[in-house]
Amino acid sequence: MKTVRVNLGARSYDIRIGRSGPAEPLHVFPKTAKVLIVTDTNVDALYGEACEQAWRAAGAAAARAVLPAGETAKTLANLEVLYERAAEHGLDRASLVVALGGGVVGDVAGFMAATYMRGIGFWQIPTTLLAMVDSSVGGKTGVNLKQGKNLVGAFHQPLGVVADVSALTTLPERDYVSGLAEVAKYGVIRDADLLETLAAGADRLKARDPVFLEDAIARCCEIKADVVANDERESGLRELLNFGHTMGHALEQADGYTRWRHGEAVAMGMVYAARLSAAETGLPEKDVRRLEELLALLGLPTAPGPEVHGVDWETLRVAMGSDKKSRGQKPRFVLAERLGQARVGCDVSESVMRRVYGEWMGS
Numbered sequence: 251m252k253t254v255r256v257n258l259g260a261r262s263y264d265i266r267i268g269r270s271g272p273a274e275p276l277h278v279f280p281k282t283a284k285v286l287i288v289t290d291t292n293v294d295a296l297y298g299e300a301c302e303q304a305w306r307a308a309g310a311a312a313a314r315a316v317l318p319a320g321e322t323a324k325t326l327a328n329l330e331v332l333y334e335r336a337a338e339h340g341l342d343r344a345s346l347v348v349a350l351g352g353g354v355v356g357d358v359a360g361f362m363a364a365t366y367m368r369g370i371g372f373w374q375i376p377t378t379l380l381a382m383v384d385s386s387v388g389g390k391t392g393v394n395l396k397q398g399k400n401l402v403g404a405f406h407q408p409l410g411v412v413a414d415v416s417a418l419t420t421l422p423e424r425d426y427v428s429g430l431a432e433v434a435k436y437g438v439i440r441d442a443d444l445l446e447t448l449a450a451g452a453d454r455l456k457a458r459d460p461v462f463l464e465d466a467i468a469r470c471c472e473i474k475a476d477v478v479a480n481d482e483r484e485s486g487l488r489e490l491l492n493f494g495h496t497m498g499h500a501l502e503q504a505d506g507y508t509r510w511r512h513g514e515a516v517a518m519g520m521v522y523a524a525r526l527s528a529a530e531t532g533l534p535e536k537d538v539r540r541l542e543e544l545l546a547l548l549g550l551p552t553a554p555g556p557e558v559h560g561v562d563w564e565t566l567r568v569a570m571g572s573d574k575k576s577r578g579q580k581p582r583f584v585l586a587e588r589l590g591q592a593r594v595g596c597d598v599s600e601s602v603m604r605r606v607y608g609e610w611m612g613s
């Protein structure tokens with residue numbers, strides 16, 4: 251088991267990363283009177299009972315609230331269901347919410363914990379790779395409106411995170427591979443050696459080797475913990491975590507979040523951002539190719555290809571301009587100066603954005 255500390259003063263917490271088993275205190279929780287475990291139908295069937303048992307072992311009267319699986323569950327309506335379930339179960343300010351699942355469950359349950367009785371404690375128990383390396387850490391919580399994703403939310407740090415790598419054995423292949431895009435992202439923004447490790451260990455990654463995964467996830471969490479500790483509320487540095495997300499979100503939004511998994515869109519967005527970087531910050535072309543080759547090796551798409559038909563440049567351009575990090579419809583990119591080092595808040599001229607897009611689509 252590995253432990254990564256997120257240093258945020260009084261709101262500091264540990265991320266425990268490991269494999270469940272009798273030898274590891276992975277699922278050992280603090281003594282608590284009442285707990286509401288929020289999960290979804292898929293995860294509940296696999297891990298709901300075991301999670302409840304683990305909290306009972308900590309003396310908690312634990313109950314479960316089960317949301318429908320999928321992004322469409324991130325609604326204000328589901329929050330109301332959760333608040334009522336919490337009140338029925340008698341949760342008070344000393345009680346805990348536990349988010350057991352992927353990013354959707356973590357975001358909704360986290361926001362519910364941030365607002366129920368003006369805020370109670372919560373734990374994150376991520377069961378997807380994406381949630382283990384990204385959404386469960388750092389305290390972003392929220393729900394979607396029909397006008398856009400995550401438009402209502404709060405920063406609310408968990409009291410602890412438990413990433414049980416064993417849970418990845420049951421993750422559908424496409425979701426697992428999609429999560430690898432966020433893993434590679436950490437290499438681009440902070441750790442070129444991680445990219446080498448991923449390339450050299452691609453077979454072990456594809457086989458979901460738990461030892462390899464434990465190390466890789468811990469490294470991603472170390473990087474995220476450091477970024478969040480230095481810019482919890484995203485006034486600058488934290489935007490690094492959005493490398494590849496400007497085009498990635500635009501691709502997702504342009505087809506109504508139907509075609510691409512988030513990580514697939516981010517993989518393509520990282521290639522676009524790397525190509526922009528070559529034009530703007532001097533990222534060597536060979537490093538752009540290295541990144542493209544790694545993503546392809548991991549089974550990720552590197553360009554939208556024919557699937558983007560029906561979505562023109564203007565649609566993507568408008569979608570990039572409506573990103574939360576944009577200013578006055580002008581997208582601001584995270585660009586790599588070299589592999590392992592990136593810069594936030596980069597303006598790119600319309601002509602360069604367009605030219606690089608054309609070259610990318612033609613490749």
Ligand code: GLY
Pocket residue numbers: 384385387388390488491492
């Ligand atoms: N997922 C990006 C962040 O946590 O800031």
